[in-house]
Amino acid sequence: MSAEPLRLTVDESGDTVVCELTGDQLAALLAAPGLVRLSPAAGGRWRLAGNQKAGLVRLRTPSGATVQLRLRPKLPVRNLLFLLSHSPTDPWLHETVEAAEADDLLPALADLLARVTRRTLDSGVLHGYRTVEEELPLIRGRIRTADQLRRVGLPLPVAVRYDDHTPDIAENRILLAALHRAARLPELPPRTGQALRHLAHHLDGVHLLPPGAPLPRWTPNRLNSRYAPALRLAELLLAGRSLDPDEGKLPTTADGFVLDMPAVFEQFLTAALTAALARRGVRCAAQEQHHRLDRAGQVRLRPDLVLYRAGRTVSVVDAKYAARHSPAPPTEHLYQLLGYCVALGLPHGHLVYAATSRDGSSEHVIRRVGITVTAHALDLGRPPAQLLAAVSDLADRITAVATPDVAEADVPPGATRE
Numbered sequence: 574m575s576a577e578p579l580r581l582t583v584d585e586s587g588d589t590v591v592c593e594l595t596g597d598q599l600a601a602l603l604a605a606p607g608l609v610r611l612s613p614a615a616g617g618r619w620r621l622a623g624n625q626k627a628g629l630v631r632l633r634t635p636s637g638a639t640v641q642l643r644l645r646p647k648l649p650v651r652n653l654l655f656l657l658s659h660s661p662t663d664p665w666l667h668e669t670v671e672a673a674e675a676d677d678l679l680p681a682l683a684d685l686l687a688r689v690t691r692r693t694l695d696s697g698v699l700h701g702y703r704t705v706e707e708e709l710p711l712i713r714g715r716i717r718t719a720d721q722l723r724r725v726g727l728p729l730p731v732a733v734r735y736d737d738h739t740p741d742i743a744e745n746r747i748l749l750a751a752l753h754r755a756a757r758l759p760e761l762p763p764r765t766g767q768a769l770r771h772l773a774h775h776l777d778g779v780h781l782l783p784p785g786a787p788l789p790r791w792t793p794n795r796l797n798s799r800y801a802p803a804l805r806l807a808e809l810l811l812a813g814r815s816l817d818p819d820e821g822k823l824p825t826t827a828d829g830f831v832l833d834m835p836a837v838f839e840q841f842l843t844a845a846l847t848a849a850l851a852r853r854g855v856r857c858a859a860q861e862q863h864h865r866l867d868r869a870g871q872v873r874l875r876p877d878l879v880l881y882r883a884g885r886t887v888s889v890v891d892a893k894y895a896a897r898h899s900p901a902p903p904t905e906h907l908y909q910l911l912g913y914c915v916a917l918g919l920p921h922g923h924l925v926y927a928a929t930s931r932d933g934s935s936e937h938v939i940r941r942v943g944i945t946v947t948a949h950a951l952d953l954g955r956p957p958a959q960l961l962a963a964v965s966d967l968a969d970r971i972t973a974v975a976t977p978d979v980a981e982a983d984v985p986p987g988a989t990r991e
Contacts, residue, residue, distance in 0.1 A: 751807030
């Protein structure tokens with residue numbers, strides 16, 4: 574008879590949890606690094622603290638010990654779902670927020686996937702052409718001449734290649750994999766699980782991706798535009814599936830869904846700010862990797878957002894999912910943005926922090942070089958309409974100082990323009 578599972582609830586960022594752990598339970602937590610921060614406490618106990626993750630995970634060891642770890646986000650679930658699903662081109666943002674009826678992340682996310690998928694498939698299952706190569710007793714499509722000439726003896730079967738109009742395309746494979754994955758999430762309400770399985774039956778003729786297989790690529794176009802909201806949620810859910818440790822390396826197996834909150838904030842800020850700045854004639858480039866700090870090109874830089882106007886670099890933005898406990902940003906954050914500004918030849922850069930109480934900003938002029946770093950705070954706890962309005966205000970403040978006509982004399986010594 575297996576032991577009663579240990580159930581732990583840890584806030585994403587907040588008070589620590591102190592508890593007693595057996596050797597197996599401790600091994601299970603240590604074998605899945607990054608979920609929580611562990612440190613010894615008095616009396617042989619252990620202290621668990623959040624590590625900017627949100628979700629629900631079940632960890633198991635070969636001896637049968639089970640640890641169920643609930644990582645509670647600091648944001649209300651409705652606000653978090655809005656961040657996850659936000660896209661400026663989608664007309665269903667309000668529905669996304671209203672769909673969060675549950676107070677737990679996983680049931681709310683699974684319910685949202687079921688709602689969006691149902692509306693997507695109500696218009697019919699998308700079909701597409703897929704190139705098939707096989708050997709048939711008759712000629713279909715084009716003969717694969719090279720393969721056919723290699724045959725000896727009877728000319729049948731014939732090696733052919735043809736385009737098949739089929740539902741077994743990348744979009745449906747991703748959607749089917751997500752429906753199956755969501756139906757197996759821990760603590761899912763029976764009604765939601767039944768709805769997900771029912772929707773999966775609509776995708777008859779679609780091959781289910783093997784566990785751990787890479788997701789097929791799809792390209793947004795006019796024909797699959799109605800699938801885009803469901804596919805974005807599906808890819809999000811499937812991205813959180815990779816909790817299983819490499820075979821033979823770790824003693825633990827894991828199941829569940831985990832969000833990396835800094836990545837969630839960065840993706841939301843990138844989408845929202847890119848749309849807001851585009852209306853002001855500024856183009857955003859995310860995660861560019863060709864920038865270098867030193868002349869030899871050995872020190873790589875990858876800013877979150879580099880801003881361009883009329884083909885010239887005008888500003889840089891870095892997202893920080895961190896609480897600010899003082900008026901000034903942490904020194905390492907200032908160093909990082911200062912490096913970006915020097916490398917890009919910019920007199921001004923921006924840090925954007927995720928807040929849960931109020932918006933605000935502060936300016937910091939770096940001595941001797943004269944570069945200004947402005948730290949902004951976005952209150953993610955606001956209703957979606959107010960949050961997007963705050964992003965619009967942020968875009969105004971950034972463009973007010975992001976001018977392409979900065980004189981070369983204003984560029985810090987040793988910096989170069991691109």
